[in-house]
Amino acid sequence: MAVAKRLLLQLHVVIAVAFLLDGAAGLRMAIMRTECLTxxxxxxxxIVTGSFVVLDHQSAWAEQHPGMDLGVxxxxxxxxxxxxxxxxxxxxFRALKPGPYKFCFTNHAPAPKSVIFQVHVGHTISPEEIAKAEHFDPLALQIGKVSEALxxxxxxxxxxxxxxxxxxxxxESTSRRVVFYSFIETAGIVTASLLQVFFLRRLFEKRGKRVSV
Structure with missing residues (x-):
């Protein structure tokens, strides 16, 4: 019954995470060069599953150094x-041995990058564990599967x-760039128009002086 109780507790924890937290946010890190987690x-x-997402890869310096490396x-x-x-x-991936697994991120850009990282270690009750358990409830195996699925x-x-x-x-970054370039373009057009008006006035003033002479 110990295995069944452990699985029931695991199921309750996962359900609480799913409904009370409304989805995990993951671990958010700012990585300058290399950062490792265990x-x-x-x-x-x-079964070890996980994911990561680089958030600020669209900045100017990041375009030449896209993404990030991950080594496990x-x-x-x-x-x-x-x-x-x-x-x-x-x-x-499936863990071939128990023990610590190290996840190392490497940032090749000259400035920090923000990354959201999450990892989950899933365990499914094996037939050997079922055979060793006393008074094992067959529903416990299904509970374990539901827990992992959640x-x-x-x-x-x-x-x-x-x-x-x-x-x-x-x-948002694209919108800011569009606004910035639009402002530069507008400023350039206004400056060119003012210069044209200035030179045209100078030209007409010179011609007017020649005619009067």
Whole structure:
């Protein structure tokens, strides 16, 4: 019954996160060069899923250095997953060993970048665990599956929220650029018109003096 109780508690926690928090926001970080985080995996075979979204990639300096690198290493510093120059990405892998897994972001731009990162370690009860459990309720296995499914839904909601925020920042940045360039263009037209008026007046004044002489 201990396994069933643990699964019920896990289900209650996930439901609370899904409905009370209205979707997780993820961990927001400002990365200058390299930043690493560690997530503990308790069991061999656990599924590790996650995502990240770079928010301010549309700034002037970021256009020449788009995206960010992510490298994941497992126990013993073994390579697990990597991606380069991405403004957003989702990943999933099966942990071959229990222990700490390190997630390292690398920013190649000369200024900090903001990134929203989230990771989830999912565990499904194996047949061996079911066989070892005394008085195991078959519904506990289904509860575990529902719990993991809800956790993935919450994670996907957080990823979509981060993408929505990135698109909003992009639209605002584009709007500011349009206004700025429109102002520069208008100022240029006004300046050119004033110069034309000035030179035309000078030209007519010179011609008027010649005629009077």
């Amino acid at each position: 997530e503990e995996v308790a069991n061999e075979g656990d 290493t497992g126990p013993g510093n073994n390579h697990v997953y990597s991606t380069r120059w991405k403004v957003e990405d989702k990943f999933s 956790a993935l839904v919450v994670q996907e909601q957080a990823y979509l929220r981060a993408r929505e925020e990135r698109h909003r920042i992009t639209n």
